[in-house]
Amino acid sequence: MATGESVPDRRRGPYAKSTERRRTIVAAAHAVFAARGYRGGSLQDVADRVGMSQTSLLHYFPTKSDLLLAVLNWRDSITGDGTAPSDPDEAFVDEIIRQAHFNESIPGVIELYTVLCAESVTEDHPGRKYFLERFATLRGVYARSLTSLAEQGKLRSGVDPERAAASLIALWDGIQTQWLLAPDSIDMAAALRDYFDLILAPRP
Amino acid sequence: MATGESVPDRRRGPYAKSTERRRTIVAAAHAVFAARGYRGGSLQDVADRVGMSQTSLLHYFPTKSDLLLAVLNWRDSITGDGTAPSDPDEAFVDEIIRQAHFNESIPGVIELYTVLCAESVTEDHPGRKYFLERFATLRGVYARSLTSLAEQGKLRSGVDPERAAASLIALWDGIQTQWLLAPDSIDMAAALRDYFDLILAPRP
DNA sequence: ATAAATCTCGAGTGGACACTCGAAATTCGA
């Protein structure tokens, strides 16, 4: 057999403006998927928004689901949720409230998250694995922070950190949906503050 | 002008098996929309499931969005949420826990609700009005029940009925999403029970 | 400079989509 490293591998890698181009594509895809969902949004929509042909788009992201995964990973890098372990324990609460306030300034990102998350539970959805893992790790991170608070006696007695972690995420996600439909009636940060007032030990 | 009631209006109304036929169509559409969403599901999918031609389906529901609205109204009639004012005030809590338990037996209905609710926030979605109204009335119904509990001194002091109503719905919706993705890790009824334990006045 | 690699895109492919049309089959009131 003459198979060997006879091919010198003359690959040159992406050209200079390539990474920037990918960024604008992901940004456009983000908007399209937020406005129409993954199934409802089309590659043509994305290409039109970037101002390039649909064929060129496919040069950067060979399939639609590749593009979706790029958008989801990009979302992670913005919100960075579940990543920062919130160094001082007390700051856990403040950090979540701060993030909730910040979220009000980026409705598009919230819409993307809400729409794709629910869509991901449907048949053969390429985003399912992402959301499955996100929920699992986020529950773990929050549970650890709540356990830490409990050890300091700062959690109300009877509150289970694991279940409270899931409930906290659920409350947050759910209130985002209501906020998207009726932003003037819903105060996301207040809902989270209320919840922390309930699960934290009362000031003596 | 010779326009008058010269047309005797010989309409005969739907035939005998027509209403039953509509029921099976709505049931099939329910399954399709749950599994693939509104945009992702097709009329052909629904017709195949019923065993009729797509054209015949359109005889009963002239447009896809007509079919969606029929499915949403049918869902209301099953779960009947927001309708029963839960006559005795105390039963409010028990009724929600009971409903949460019952929901575990109808994952398809939960999936439908979760998927369509989030999808409804997207552009030009025919279900948006339905969910907008649902949230508004449900918040009202829950807030009234919680206010009633507060007047009996059964609500923990400091809990605002309006905000707690929105949070309760948010928690419920959010925990359903997590449950759909990881049914073995999530206990929906427990999450709601936990929340009521927090907002109800502690037993003295 | 030049050649190979990357980037771009026009032109398609095959299929799915919601919806229309006209006509046959069926039901039912009289």
Next chain:
DNA sequence: TCGAATTTCGAGTGTCCACTCGAGATTTAT
């Protein structure tokens, strides 16, 4: 029974979809 109304459906309309192909334009290492 008979005729009109309802129900069924095959065939088609125009549109959009993700994705392919091949070739020209541009960039970059040498």
